[in-house]
Amino acid sequence: MMSRDSSNTRSRILDCTWNLLESGDKKVRMSDIAKAAGISRQALYLHFPTRAELFVATTRHIDSVKNVDARLADSRAAASGQERLMAFISAWGSYIPEIHGMSVALRAMQDSDAEAAAAWNDRMQAVRHGCAAAVQALAAARMLRPDLDEQAATDILWTLLSVENWEHLVRDCGWSQSHYDSLIKRLAGSALLATP
Amino acid sequence: MMSRDSSNTRSRILDCTWNLLESGDKKVRMSDIAKAAGISRQALYLHFPTRAELFVATTRHIDSVKNVDARLADSRAAASGQERLMAFISAWGSYIPEIHGMSVALRAMQDSDAEAAAAWNDRMQAVRHGCAAAVQALAAARMLRPDLDEQAATDILWTLLSVENWEHLVRDCGWSQSHYDSLIKRLAGSALLATP
DNA sequence: CCAAATACTTGACACGCTGTAAAGTTGACA
DNA sequence: TGTCAACTTTACAGCGTGTCAAGTATTTGG
Numbered sequence: 001m002m003s004r005d006s007s008n009t010r011s012r013i014l015d016c017t018w019n020l021l022e023s024g025d026k027k028v029r030m031s032d033i034a035k036a037a038g039i040s041r042q043a044l045y046l047h048f049p050t051r052a053e054l055f056v057a058t059t060r061h062i063d064s065v066k067n068v069d070a071r072l073a074d075s076r077a078a079a080s081g082q083e084r085l086m087a088f089i090s091a092w093g094s095y096i097p098e099i100h101g102m103s104v105a106l107r108a109m110q111d112s113d114a115e116a117a118a119a120w121n122d123r124m125q126a127v128r129h130g131c132a133a134a135v136q137a138l139a140a141a142r143m144l145r146p147d148l149d150e151q152a153a154t155d156i157l158w159t160l161l162s163v164e165n166w167e168h169l170v171r172d173c174g175w176s177q178s179h180y181d182s183l184i185k186r187l188a189g190s191a192l193l194a195t196p
Numbered sequence: 197m198m199s200r201d202s203s204n205t206r207s208r209i210l211d212c213t214w215n216l217l218e219s220g221d222k223k224v225r226m227s228d229i230a231k232a233a234g235i236s237r238q239a240l241y242l243h244f245p246t247r248a249e250l251f252v253a254t255t256r257h258i259d260s261v262k263n264v265d266a267r268l269a270d271s272r273a274a275a276s277g278q279e280r281l282m283a284f285i286s287a288w289g290s291y292i293p294e295i296h297g298m299s300v301a302l303r304a305m306q307d308s309d310a311e312a313a314a315a316w317n318d319r320m321q322a323v324r325h326g327c328a329a330a331v332q333a334l335a336a337a338r339m340l341r342p343d344l345d346e347q348a349a350t351d352i353l354w355t356l357l358s359v360e361n362w363e364h365l366v367r368d369c370g371w372s373q374s375h376y377d378s379l380i381k382r383l384a385g386s387a388l389l390a391t392p
Numbered sequence: 393c394c395a396a397a398t399a400c401t402t403g404a405c406a407c408g409c410t411g412t413a414a415a416g417t418t419g420a421c422a
Numbered sequence: 423t424g425t426c427a428a429c430t431t432t433a434c435a436g437c438g439t440g441t442c443a444a445g446t447a448t449t450t451g452g
Binding site: 190 | 222223304307351352354355358360361364365369371379382383386387
Binding site: 031041042045050051 | 437438439440
């Protein structure tokens with residue numbers, strides 16, 4: 001039995017990074033993370049070569065703990081095109097608050113760090129693919145507004161579901177998650193659905 | 197006649213700062229601005245004590261050049277509540293691209309600089325007041341959806357009109373300004389207007 | 393039991409950018 | 423001639439990231 005296991009330390013670092021980011025303190029320095037994990041700042045660099053790579057690894061860690069893929073996959077099981085759209089909105093919308101701290105940190109690094117920007121971009125493209133799939137299901141069921149092509153509809157849904165809109169409503173305006181959820185569903189519905 | 201006038205230099209600095217920010221180069225350092233303005237980095241600090249205060253002064257400079265107050269005020273002249281809403285959306289929506297570089301810079305400084313955060317907040321609150329006024333006009337004309345109070349309606353309009361939504365659609369998705377404009381109008385209409 | 397590998401520590405330092413400080417230059421103006 | 427204002431050059435402190443080198447436990451294998 002190893003009291004100081006490399007993989008234990010690694011996951012402790014990731015957990016501490018996650019906690020610090022989610023605690024809302026904007027200033028999360030390498031030394032803060034090291035202190036929280038009970039190691040020296042240099043030991044951090046033995047596990048993660050740069051701050052950006054540490055954050056990228058933390059996003060992957062959060063994803064695996066929270067099982068985001070499975071959650072989004074569930075929305076694919078919905079029966080009708082409309083139900084599927086709403087299920088996707090619920091799934092992603094309820095995931096946003098759980099990754100919000102991470103999201104703020106990654107976006108703050110976008111200007112200074114290409115890798116962080118790429119990581120955030122990747123995640124947003126994944127959401128976009130989910131949007132595109134929901135839109136495609138809508139189009140297949142002939143429930144997509146006739147004046148929209150699939151691309152435009154995907155753009156709209158993707159924009160409505162942005163983390164920034166969640167921040168505006170929930171964080172800045174004090175909306176509850178359920179009010180946020182029902183507004184976005186209503187907006188998406190009236191923006192995308194054909195009115196028979 | 198003074199070939200090196202203090203106020204000339206000051207406005208040259210502000211213009212150069214504006215240009216650099218709007219040119220999209222993310223890294224706008226004090227030395228970059230100094231070089232562009234043809235003065236030493238230290239002379240910059242004679243005019244503006246910090247980078248944040250320089251950027252705040254630049255926003256005020258842009259506002260006065262672009263006459264944002266007058267533009268937003270025009271929307272108040274509209275006849276009906278609905279026309280006023282649409283005029284406000286057009287006015288603010290068409291202003292966003294002109295201050296976009298500035299907006300990116302100010303938001304990037306939010307974490308590290310309290311003054312920059314306050315400056316950005318101020319501007320967003322000004323937009324919010326415009327939203328609130330448009331919503332109030334809508335309510336007075338009994339055109340506001342009955343299930344919305346004025347506060348919630350203001351939150352929604354303010355969120356729809358966020359710079360981030362413009363960025364998503366126009367910058368990231370390649371929408372034209374007029375497509376952006378008509379989408380936001382449609383969304384705002386279906387979100388806020390009573391259906392008689 | 394010795395040796396090597398592993399995981400970490402301490403201390404020092406280079407770099408880039410912001411902001412400060414001090415002493416010198418230039419031109420206008422009275 | 424002297425002074426003031428605007429600006430210059432040079433130097434340096436502070437902070438955070440990332441690098442480097444040398445040292446210290448603890449474990450593991452021959």
